[in-house]
Every structure is written in C-alpha cells, then in structure tokens.
Amino acid sequence: MSNGFLTISYLIGSSSFIIGLRMLSHPETARKGNLYAAIGMTLAIFATIFLYKDASGVGLNNYLWIFGGLLVGTVVGTIAAKRVQMTAMPQMVSLFNGMGGACAGIISVVEFNHMMHQGLVLGDHVGQSIIILLGLVIGVISFAGSMVAFGKLNGNINDRTIPMGQIINVALLIAIVVIVYMMIWGGAGESLFYILLAVSAIYGVLFVMPIGGADMPVVISLLNSFTGVAAALGGFLYDNNVMLTGGILVGSAGTVLTVLMCKAMNRSLLNVVIGSFGGAKEGSAAGPGGGSYKEIALTDAAVLMLYSKKVIIVPGYGLAVAQAQHICHELEKVLDENGVDVKYAIHPVAGRMPGHMNVLLAEADVSYDRLADMEDINPEFAHTDVVLVLGANDVVNPAAKTDPASPIYGMPILDVEDAKHVIVNKRSMKPGYAGIENDLFYRPKTSMLFGDAKDALTKLVAEIKSMA
Amino acid sequence: MSNGFLTISYLIGSSSFIIGLRMLSHPETARKGNLYAAIGMTLAIFATIFLYKDASGVGLNNYLWIFGGLLVGTVVGTIAAKRVQMTAMPQMVSLFNGMGGACAGIISVVEFNHMMHQGLVLGDHVGQSIIILLGLVIGVISFAGSMVAFGKLNGNINDRTIPMGQIINVALLIAIVVIVYMMIWGGAGESLFYILLAVSAIYGVLFVMPIGGADMPVVISLLNSFTGVAAALGGFLYDNNVMLTGGILVGSAGTVLTVLMCKAMNRSLLNVVIGSFGGAKEGSAAGPGGGSYKEIALTDAAVLMLYSKKVIIVPGYGLAVAQAQHICHELEKVLDENGVDVKYAIHPVAGRMPGHMNVLLAEADVSYDRLADMEDINPEFAHTDVVLVLGANDVVNPAAKTDPASPIYGMPILDVEDAKHVIVNKRSMKPGYAGIENDLFYRPKTSMLFGDAKDALTKLVAEIKSMA
Amino acid sequence: MEQILVYITENVNFVFLLILMIILGFEVISKVPAVLHTPLMSGANAIHGVVIIGAIIVMGQAAPDDYLAIGLGFVAVILGTLNVVGGFVVTDRMLEMFKKKKK
C-alpha cells in the first residue's frame, strides 16, 4: 500500500526532474523549471521518510536525527545560498556539488561497513560490491575536485602546474582500477578500502589543481555529472528509482552540458578529461594599459539584449564596410517586437563622409524617428541597458574626454559608458581611422563580440529569434 | 544468457524507435530515421524468433508457420507499398494501421482462449484480464476504424451522417465499459467476449463513418496512436519491453502528432474525439466554374520552396500594400543561401503606377540582376519548380489568353502555370484592379497561402530558416 | 484503487518505463513541420507494428495441434508483418522528396 504511494511520489519526482531540466533550458521557463524540480524533490524526500519500507516491510528509524540533519542542512544551505554575492555563484555551485559527492561517498562507507559487519565477502556479491566501491570512488573524486574548484574560484588556492601531472593522474586512475579489482576478485578485502578512498581523493585534487580559473565552470559541470552518476549508483544499491533516474539524468544531461560549454569556449572535452588545460587564458587578453578585454558569447549577447528595456545601437564605419545595414534594421525590428526600446545614436563624424550613417540606415529603411543626434542621446545612455557598438571606434573613444594628450582630446563623443553594458562588435582589436587605441574595449562594462558586422548580426538575430 | 542478448536486442530496438522518430521530425534526417527504426525492428523481430524463451526456458515452435507468415507479409506489404500511387498514400497508411490493430486483436483472442482453456476465472486475474480485454477493444476499434477510413479515402465509402450518431457512439462506449466490468467483476465470463468484439467493431465503424475526407488524416493519426496503445498492452501481457516501449512511444507521439495536425487545420482534438466533425470541408471551396481551390500550409510552402531548384517570385500590388518588400528580399536571400535560384518576374502593369514594383524592390535593395522582364522570363517558367505570386492578380490571369470575352483578353501575362507549383499569396479570393475573377486560383497546380503578404512572408521565412 | 497501488508497487520499473516513454514521445515530436506530419504518422504506424512480436510469441508457443491458435497466429503474423514492412516502405517512399541534400 504505502509503497504504491511511495512509487507514485518517486514517479512524480522523476518526472519533475525531467520537466524541470527541460524548462531550465529556456529563459522564459527556467525559473519555474527550477521550482518544479524542487517541489518534486521535496515530495520524494518526505515520501521516503514516511513511506519507505525495506524488503521485510520495516520502516525507518532515527527520525530525530533525520529531521535534525534536514533542518541543519536547510538552514545553512538557504543562508549560504542567499548571502552569496552574484559573482561568487560558481564557487557556491561547486561547494554544493562537493556536498553531494561527499554524501554519496559516506553512503558507500556505511554500506561497506554494513557488508563487513554482516561478514559478507566482496567476491560473492560482485554487483553490490562494484556499486559500493564505484560510488565511493566517484563520490570522493567529485567531493575532492569540487573543493579544489571552490578554493580556486574563491581565490584560496592558486593555479599551479604539477610536474608530470598527467602521468601521475593516469597512474592514480590505474591504481584505483587495480585496488577495486583486488578487493573484489583478488580477495584483498576490507583492508584496502580506505586506501581506495585516499587515492580517489588525491586524484580528485590533482585532477582539478592545474586547471585555470576561466575553465573552472567546465570542470564543475563535469564533476556535477560525476556526482549524478554517484547518486545513480545509490539508486542501484537501494533499488530506488528516483535516485537512479535523477542521478542518471544529471549524469547524462551534465555530460551534454559539459560538451556544450566546451564548445562555447572552443575546446574539446578530451582536453578536459586528460586534465591538460589551463595555461593561456583565452577570452581575456591584455590591453594597452595592461588591462584585458573580455569576449561575449553570441547567446549571451542575445539574451542580454532581448531582456533589456532599452538598447542603443551606435553605428560606425564598420557597419558600412560590412554592408550590414539591413540585418541591423532587422535586429532593431525583432527587439522592438519584443518590447525593447531601440534607438540609434549617430555621431557627427561616424563613417567616412558627412551623413554616411544616415545614407546607410535610410537605405535599410530605418525610420528617421529612431535616429538620435549626439547631444540628444548622450543623457539617455545612463538609463540604457545595452549599447551595441557596431563597427564604430573613434566616435566612442573615451580618450577624447579623459586624455589631454590624445589627438582627439576635446572632441565630443558618445558617452556609451554610462550604460549598464556595452557590447562592441568589430573584427579585431585594431584601431579606427584616427589610428589610436581605444580604452573603451578594456573597460569592465565592455564585452567584445568579434566578427564581421554582417555575420555577427545575422547570427545574433537568429539567436534572438530562436529565444523570443 | 540468450535472454541477455534478447534484452540487448530489445534495447537497441527501443532506442532505434526513439531515435528514428526523432529523426523523422526533421526533413534532412527523416529518411535515415525511418531506416534506423526499420533496422531496429528487424533486429527485435529476429531476436525474438531465435532467442525468446518463456519463464520455464522453453523456446518457440512452429518456425515454419512463423517464417511463412513473415514471408507472405513482407512480399505483399512491399509490393502494395511500392505500387501505390503517391496520392493514395494516406489510405495505405490507414490500411497498414488496420493490420496492426487486427494483429493486436487476434493476440487478445488467442490469449483469451488460452485463459479459458486453462480454466482460469477472469476475476482472479484482474490485471491480465483487463489487459487482454482492453487490447481486444482497442485493437478492434483501430482495425474497424482504419478500414472505414481506408474505404472513404479510396472512394469506396461515402461520407454519411448517422442520425443521432453521437448519442449512439456514447452508448456504445458505455456498453463496452459495462461488458468489460461484467466479464471481470460480474462473473459474466466467456460468453460476452465476442459481443465485446462486435460492439468494439461497430463503435470503430460508427466513429469514423461521419467524418469528412479532409479530416481523415487526423483520424488515421488518432487510430494510429490507438494501435500503439494496443501494442503496448501486448507488451504488458508478455512482459516484453520492446513492445511496451514501442507501443507507448507511438501512443504518446501519435497523440501529440494528432494534436499538431488538428492545430495545423485549426481544429481542436475534442472535435475529433466526440466524432462530431465532418460537415463543411474547409481548405477547399468552390470556384467560379464550380471548381475549388486548395490552401497550402506554411510549412508545406516552406519545404516546397526550400527543396526547389528554381523559384520565381511574381510581385504585385498586394506586396506594395503590405509593404512586404524587405521581408520578400529576405526570403530571396535565405532561399539563395540554400542553393535555390530565385528571380523576380516583373509584369509591365503590376502595381498601380509604372515601375511600381521596381520602386518597391529597389527600396529593399533587391539587385537589378534578379529582376526579369515578362518576355525574358516567360520561357523560364517551364523549368521552374515553384512560382510564388505575392499580391498579384490581374497580371497572372489566364483569362487574358484563354477567354476572348474577358476585358483583358489579349494582354500578355506571366505564364506562371507552366511551372510545377504555383503558390498564391493574397488575403482573400477577391479580384484585383480589373475586377475580374482569376481562374488561376482554381487550377490544380495552384495552392493559396492566405494572409497579408508581410505576415505570411514573415512566417514563411521563419519556417524556412528553422528547416534550413 | 488498492489493486492499482499494489500493481504499481509490484511493477515499479514497468510503470517508470511507461511514464518515461510517454514523456519521451512528447519530447521527440516537439516541433515538426506540417509537411512531415504524414510521413511521421506513417513512420509511427510502422513502429507500432512491433505488435508482431506478440504474434510471433503466440504462434511460437501454440501447441502443434492447437489449430485455432496456429491459424489465428499465422494470420496475426501476416497482418503484423504487413504493418511493419508496408509501413516502413510507404514511409520511405513518402520521404523520397527529401532525398537531395542541400546547402
């Protein structure tokens, strides 16, 4: 009876995970998806507590401890999650992931002890043994790796390359396999258990240690899918479908996600698995003043603009060179249709002839009403969410205001920096007509979207349309 | 041992169904998806024949019969499927669906007899009984309904409304439920079995009978998902995972598909289930000469154009009214990018002033090279796949060539009818400037794509982009 | 009600499979262009021909002297095969128009 309800609860739980993850893949539904998954999880947990019966029909004990643990975890978890800075989110995820891994590891420890107490020989229970040991290994690797990732992101641990790191890693992996084999088939028994634990922990640490901060999210995602597998192993162990399905789901989705993240960063997963990344940080390079610029992914630019209230486009000579006026107009239209207020800020000397931008935009049938002169638009930047600079350079160069030594010092410019975000599209870091470096590109609010304006806009529009 | 392989075969089979169906949803991959599913199916069938063992480990007998049946079915099925006219495909699908339903029904009959032979009482085996009876009911409804659908599409059976059809249908449904209840819990036993079969068959016939030919595909899709459920019940019966998963997959996907088809026709599924549609045929209406025009769905127009070698666009006044020149240019570009040869055929009097179309298309930056004069383009229509007539009417009116009584008789027109397909976009069936009916719209090669040109093109372009 | 719960408890995995399969069915056919409605229907039609496996089992388990079962089973196998083979072949023919690769 009660198990029927438990099963139904688990079913609901599993379904909620699937649906939740599905919804998390779309900006519009993501938040609800998270909520659904959380509700399903709560249901599964409480159903377990109250309805779970083992094979002989006996329910659970130690309610006090269970609720105590739940309470402590909930309070601490909520506070930690609420308090954390927006910028510190990734390390928080890493930390929580580690907790999950540790939890899986502990379960393996308890179950292993249980087997030993019952005097069972591992070799007689190959399936169960493999599951327990694998659960330990994966859980511990995930825990140890996550802690290191947390430390690195938090700045407590520095990147360091370990001499011969790859060889050591491979050796550790082999050691793990050998120990497991010996424990089960070699009759080595109990004694090696804690060594296995230790070796796994060391592997987890060394695996993550050499990896650079920029690649950390990929690693966390990978460890995340590891923990998923560990949870699934728990499902096998207890013949528990919600653990199995939830764990496998995360294992598989997490792997896909890891691959996607790699792709977004232009790396291969192989790179990640053999632990050889780190080194030169891409996506961030040194500027003239020793500063560095950051790139923005197309999808991020798309979401940023789609969810803005107000976007100002700053066209420049590059837009004309790319002949991207038509697709630019399309961007304007699709944003406008999605309730974004879009304007063009026309600098008096943008382009290569007086009125160049007007000619260009008129050709694409951009309404005159959307074009704003510099004096009129400059005060508007302050309440603008995103400024999209399309192939303009000199006309947004802050040196004109700040650097008396600059040859353009004194020229009025478009104050794009007053906006919340500045996205600059151009093909490279080369200067414009005046031949001078532009500090704007290295400012914290600025992200670069490299590429020919026509190409970049075409992709951007496609991306926005796929979301809207 | 052998069962391990069987299970693996089933796993591969199930996965191939999922993946096959997935691939069938995209034009590019559809054919391969079908092939994959077929391979998986073959594997599952042969694995069953050679590896299946019942609970007591006994394999199958009667190989001769089995292979005989397979051979007959394969030969007949292949020939029938290869011979059928392209236009007769839907009834063929319906026929094959009926075969599947009948197969499921027969299995239920055999298994029921089996139970009776063993002297089992239905009430003692509720689960099994429900499954068998439900399998019978659904299988038979699907069979009977499919046969009627086949007959109607083939022209053997005419549409007819049955007086009080709905009430009778509801009564039959209630009767089915009552009979099943009585057989299992009422102790009515064996005697009612064939009555149940008969009632189900009658329901199947009456369910489909009143439905109009245009709605038949929806009905077939629904019956299709019924058969899926029947197959899944077989899976329950034999504890056979490939039947279960395959059947459920079709049951669920078929339901979604039915809903999608309804949506594409602007109807609700409820309409279908209570068997109340039929009546006025939408999507086909009487023309001046008693002829009828047909509409084309956006997606079909999109696929047709995307997979064409050559498309000619015929712009008219309607394009100007809709101010759809920019999106029209975009259509041209996206087709061009996908290797379609696109031209514009400009009729000398298209629009409302000399050169109207030129002004319009120049504004959207359509290259002069793509514009062709009437005399130059008329011979080209013969080797054109699709002509898209955008808000033009008089300039493509064949009456100018064929009807000496017409006020425009003698005016040269664009010979769009020489092309393989003609898609006409306008808002209604109203005439153009000259105020005369246009027979082109009722010709067999022509399909109408109703709507404001800007709206229609916007959707069309989105659709094509999503496919390309 | 109780019976159902018992059934569920006894066949947990089966029920899970069922639900997951339903979800998968929905997932898989999320966005299909209307031109593919008919081929997709036809492909799905071929897939439910998997019911033939039931027919084969029925057939294969029939006692050699149970002529009714053998006869019915034989018919069932033929019908099932028709469903499968005819279904896949018809689908393939429908999809011929998508043969040529573009881009």
Added chain:
Amino acid sequence: MEQILVYITENVNFVFLLILMIILGFEVISKVPAVLHTPLMSGANAIHGVVIIGAIIVMGQAAPDDYLAIGLGFVAVILGTLNVVGGFVVTDRMLEMFKKKKK
C-alpha cells in the same frame, strides 16, 4: 561478460530505464543558450542531491546503537540537504534576471 548478461537479464527494466534516462538527458538539453549554461548546471547539481534519499535510508535503517552509522548518516543527511536546498536556492537566484515577462 557472462555476469553482465545475467545481470541485464535479471534487471531488464532497470537497464531499460537507465538507457531511456540517458537518452532523455540528451534530448532535454538539446539547445541551450549559453547564458543558461551556469543556471542549468546549478539546477542539475541540485537534482543530483537526490542522493540524500540514500542518506535518509542509511540513517533510518541504522541500529540505534550503531553510532558510527548514525554519525556518518547524520553528516550525510546534512551534506545532501545542503546540496539540495543550496542548489535550488542558488539556481533561483541566478535566474532572477529572467523574472520580468516579455512579449
């Protein structure tokens, strides 16, 4: 090899479940905008917190005098809860930017 086949035979439905779930995992995350990578990871992270159910079972089945099991189980429950609760809350916070509805 043989053991594996035996295992598969014994746990057909489990294996089916597993494979289907893997396919579903792939299906579900087919096209995600890069901005959602991190929230999605975080959400998935919270979901694998389902391992807490194992911890609860361990805890609940421990004999009242098996202090080691109780102690470890208690820690495991706390850690699992942290994973679940923290994971969902953090994800929710990340998703705050998508709050306002558009269109």
Added chain:
Amino acid sequence: MILGVLKENHFQRVAIVPSTFKKLKALQVDLQVESGAGDASSYPDNQYTEVGATIATRDKVLTTSDIVVSLAPLNDTDLGKMKSGALYISMLAPFQDETVVPGLAKYPIHAVSMDMIPRTTLAQSMDVLSSMASLSGYKAVLRAADLYQNMFPMMTTAAGTIPPTKVLILGAGVAGLQAIATAKRLGAVVEAFDTRAAAREEVKSLGASFVEVPGAVDDKGAGGYAVEQSAEYLTKQRALVQEKAIKSNIIIAAAQVRGRKAPILITEETINQMRPGSVIVDLAASTGGNCAYTENNACITQNGVTILGNSDLADQVSSIASTLFGNNVVNFLQMFVKEGQINYDMGNEIMKSALISKPA
C-alpha cells in the same frame, strides 16, 4: 506602308525613336523621318539611318506617309498636305478643346488621339497619359530638388544635423505616385493627399503617409467608390491640407479632374504663410494649376516661395519620353496593323475611343 515622323516645333521629344523601328518592321511598316527630328532628344539622324529608316524633308514626310505621327497637333497647312485616307496619330486632347474634332473633319484622314485611349488594364501599354505622367512625376521632384536650396535627405554631420525635407504631394494619380516614389528615394519625408478612395492604399503602398482627415464617412460598403462626404468634413479636409502645406518644404501638385479645371488646393493665404525657400511644382498648370499663383510654363517667386508651373515636364526627359511614347504608338499599331494593313475595327473599345475623325 510608310510611317512618317515629324520634327516637333514645341517639344524636345520625337514621336518614334530608332530602336522602336524594329517592331515596326515586323508589322511591314517603313519609317521615314524628318531631318533633325531626334536631335533635341539625343537621337541624331545617323541613328535612324543606321537602323534602316530614311531621312526626308518635312514635305516629303507629310505627303508620302500612310501614317503620320506627331506629339503636338499639326497645323492646318501640315494637315492639308497629308495623303488622303492616311492615319494621323497625335495627342489632340479633344476633351479639353471642343474645336479639335470639327477642325479635323475638314480633312480626308483618320485621326487617332492617343490621349483618348481608355485607361483599362488591357490598353495600358498604349496609354500615353500614364507613361508621360509617370515621367512628369519623376522630373517634378528633380526640378523641385534642383530649385530647392536645401538637401532632401537627413544628414548628421560634424557641421550640424540637416533635417530631412518635408514633401507634400497633392493628387496621387500616376504622376503623383511617381513623385512620391522619387521623393522618398531622395530621402525626403513624404506625405500625400488625394480625394480618391483607393488613393490612400496606393500612397501607403509606396511607403508614404497619407493625409488623413478624421471623421471620413466609411466607404467600405460602396465597393471602393468615393462616397459623398459631409460639408463639415470637407472643410476640415481643406484646413488640414493647408496646414500640411505650410509645414512642408516642397509641394508637388498633381491633382487634376479630367476635362475640367484643376482644383485650387493651395490658396494665396497658404503660400504667404509658407517658409521662404519652399518650392512648389505644379503639374496641373495647363488646366489652371492647383496653386493660386501658378502661371503655366513659368517659374515665379512669391513670398520667397518658388512656384514652377509646368504640365509637361516629361518633355524635359525627352530621350526616355520619346522612347516610351513611341512604344505606346507601336503597341497601338500592333493591335490594328496586320501585314501592312490598318484595321479600323470600330467594334474594338480602344479604336472606338481613340479614332476621333474619319474621312467623310
């Protein structure tokens, strides 16, 4: 059969251009051209001889041609010299001048007035009113742009932003529509006004805005024909047009009513309120003009507003205008000439309307 083309006295155009001769040959019609006929429109004699036409004196052309084509009406001397039974094709405007038809009756010739061809879809390829009006509309904007001391398009430059020019088009017939298109091309902000019900959609189909007077009686039920509007509405309408006129920099006036005097749409008062430097091109000048101050074939300045009155601006794009006129004539002949014979088919709507005089 010989077709003769005369040198125009008042026009720069020529009735048939060399390239059109090919189509005439197919009809078995030969071409004979008065010397120097095409000079003003850049078709020197040698271009005619190159395609096989003969150059002749005016007398020769008049006396020996079976068909004589001239844009402007011929004087009596010329008409008297024509062969008996010959066909005379011209733009005679019998609608505007009722002495034309009696005058022609004196001569034993057939006279076709191209401007009398009906405005139907079928006859559009012979419709000289359309082809000339279209060119006039184009040229009107170019003349206005040339007379105007500002730039048309909006330009944001380092020396300040140049606002776009506001152009108002009155009368959205063929000329008005082409004027809209041309002004839009040049980057102006264009508004147009017309009383025809269909004009609103036609104007919008060119991307310009239509001067909408709120409170119009809905004419949906009237099948596209204009319905009688209230007096109050007409007053509002007039006021609104004046208001728009005052605000605009350029006005192209092309409102005409066939066979009647052109409506006065811009009053003296309005002009006196317009900004100095504004330009009005009045294409309705020959029928009195849409503007109170308009003088036909003159360019005057009033209150700093330049007013150009000219109904025949097509003549200023003489080369293309000649080509189109010639094509119209040839398209007409193609319908009625078979193997060198003219078929005066009075059952045909087009011939019936266009043939305004026959030998008695």
Added chain:
Amino acid sequence: MILGVLKENHFQRVAIVPSTFKKLKALQVDLQVESGAGDASSYPDNQYTEVGATIATRDKVLTTSDIVVSLAPLNDTDLGKMKSGALYISMLAPFQDETVVPGLAKYPIHAVSMDMIPRTTLAQSMDVLSSMASLSGYKAVLRAADLYQNMFPMMTTAAGTIPPTKVLILGAGVAGLQAIATAKRLGAVVEAFDTRAAAREEVKSLGASFVEVPGAVDDKGAGGYAVEQSAEYLTKQRALVQEKAIKSNIIIAAAQVRGRKAPILITEETINQMRPGSVIVDLAASTGGNCAYTENNACITQNGVTILGNSDLADQVSSIASTLFGNNVVNFLQMFVKEGQINYDMGNEIMKSALISKPA
C-alpha cells in the same frame, strides 16, 4: 565683441545664418549683418532681427566688427576698412594662390582661412572643405539628373522597360562619396574609381562597386598607404577607366590633388566615343577639371555630351550650405573664444594651421 557678416558678391550663400546666432550669444559675441546678406539663401533680414542681430550697412559692418566673416575673399578696399587687430575669417585658399598671404600682411588684422584647418578627426566640426564638398557631391548628381534626358532608376512599365542609368564617379573623396550615395538613392547603378588605397573599402561601404584593375600590387603590408604601382598597371588602369567612362551615362568627376592641377581622367577621345545625351559634371573644374573639355563655370556640349564644369555647386544649395558654413565657423570660435576674448593659441594645431596672417 561683435561679429560682422557681409553680403557676398559672387555667392548666394551667407556666412552666418540666423539660427546659428544662439551659439554665438553663448560666447558673448554679438551679430551685425549687412542688409540683404541672406536674401539669396532665403534668410531675409527680418529673420536676423528676430533673433536679435542688427542690420547695418556694409561700411558699418566692416568698420565696427571685431570679427568679420565672409565666404569669398574681400577686396583690398574692404580689408582696408577693417578695425585694427580684428579677426577676418574667410576661405582664402592660400594653397592655390601664393599672393594671398603677402597681400594680407599689409593689413593689421588676424586672418583665418577656414580651408586651412587640418583634416583631422578632432577638427572635423570646423572643416568647411568637408561640409561644402559633401553638398557639392549631392548637388552634382542632382544637376546631372536634371541635365540628363533619361530616368535614373530602372522601371518596368507597360510602355517598355527603362534600364537603370550607369553612373561613374571619379575620385571618391568627400564629394565623390556623397555623389555615390545620392546616385544610388536615385536608383542608378554606380561605379567609382579612386587611386587612394582606402577608397576601395569606402566606396564599397556605400554599396557601390569599385573599378578594380586586376594585378594591383598588394598594399596590405604598407599599413593602408598606397604603394607604387607598376607602369603596366597604370596603363591598364587608365584604359579601364576610359572603358567604364564610355559605357556610362553620367560621370561625376571629383578627383583632386591638394595644391596641384586636377588630373585629366577623361580624354578627348573618350568623350568622342561616349553616347550622345551623356552628362559629365566636373567638380574639379576650378583646378583645371578631370575632363579634357571642361570649362570652369560653364556648361558646354561636345559630341552630344553635356559637360558642366563647376567646383562650387554647394553654392546652389545655398540655404543649407550657409547653415553648415556658419556652424563650422562657430565651432571654430567655440574652441578659441572665451568670454568675448579670442585666444590666438599658436600651440594649438588648428589655430596654427588656420591663422595665415597676424598684425605685424
């Protein structure tokens, strides 16, 4: 401080327009205008008085103003009347005429020649060469379109298809680029040619095609500067330009080399091969012209080809040209005038280049 504006003798423009006065007031500069100065560009005296300027006689303006602005150079009589130490702003072209600077040295005044302001990004708001060239480019196309007897855009009509006009732009400087934009707007098919390396991209950035001569030495390594091309290449280039010229209907010639005679790009031979009715507008006329037959400030016809030689077409859009010139001047003053005082800051690149004469 008082700024005086004179009535131009040779130009329709006026140096400062009424609307610009606002910005002058902010600099504590008053405006005094010779009576009738703005008449020709549609700025009648009353518009000046409305914004608070005073109308005065020429003598009064000359003798009492601290700054005198004039577009054309003043004659000696006028210069002699100016206040000692006053600032004289004009377009003096000392580059083209080396007698200018010595001539000015006789007077105890500061002389700023606006055309000497450097062509840098910073100084672009004072760059009269740019603002005037831009207007000239626009007007050149309008003049050509007006002189041309055909239509620019392609039109498919019932009376035949009108092919698009082919326009060739020689010299893609500021004027040439604006001409490209304007011709494209009107629907012409536009090609352009220039010897500057950057010009190719600039031309394409306006959607026109560039006359490409195959076999150019790659100048990628040269950082955007032109590299020396082979003699064979230059011959090919010349031949190609002639070929394009012969095929085109309209040529806008705007190739100039600062301080030198303009290059001859269209030879006699080419013109004699061009189609009658073609039009050439030569903006380089004042420095000799790009076309062999060009006569400065004249419109001639050669072999049926109309050749308009005029380097100052901006004067024909006098209203907007006056506005832009005035803005350039005010932008210049804004940089150097503080609280009614002029700061002749010779450390400033702009002042250093533009101030060509100082009181001894």
